[in-house]
Amino acid sequence: MIDSDYEERLSSAEDKETVARRSVQEIMEERFNKPEYNNWHKFNRHYGEPKKKFRKDDEAEDKSDAMDSFPDNSDEETWEKQAEYEYVCEIIRKALKEKQAELLIAIVMDGVSVTDYAKREGVSVSAISHRMETAIKNFKKVFPKSSTFPSSQG
Incomplete structure (x- = not known):
């Protein structure tokens, strides 16, 4: 290994007198350890302790836990979540009549009980229950299958 490294460097060197034999450790450092470390460092150099805020010499040392850096x-x-809610409400309002849409949004999305909605x-x-069944049936006509993807993903 030492001889082949020496021959290789000797053939590529312009000044052949400056080329000297290297130890196995030096060869391994150049060929394997240094490039591997450089690749690792390129991707991981920003990990570790968060940057601490600038401190002047006359100020006391910052003993905070650095959570304000995150x-x-x-x-x-x-x-x-609010955007998702508004998006779904918009779909319901486009698909159904106004009263049916508001009924469906209040009971299904907002969690208002049927009794409270009936009082309101x-x-x-029973009238609200029938309206709810009609609203669900009309909604299923427009959207026969439910999607497993959130609305933000299409």
């Missing part, structure tokens, strides 16, 4: 995505999740509308519970 983004808070809870608002985004809420916005995504000033009609009997």
Whole structure:
């Protein structure tokens, strides 16, 4: 291995007197360890401790847990859920008449009980149940199969 490395470097060198034999460790470092480390470092250099905020020398050392360096995505999740809700409501409103759509949205999506909805509308519970059956039947005519994908994925 040492001889083949020496011969290879000797044939490619311009100044043949400067080429010296290397140890096995030096050959292994150049051929295997250094390129592997460089590839690893290229992809993993940003992992590790979060960057600490700039501190002047006269300020006390920051003893925080650095959690303020990480983004808070809870608002985004809420916005995504709200957008999903609005999208589904829009589909229902386009597919059904106004009263049927509002009935379906209130009971199925918002979780309002049939009794509470009947009181709010000033009609009997059985009337709301019949309207609900009609609304579901009309909705199934437009959308006969349910999708397993969220609306954001089509």
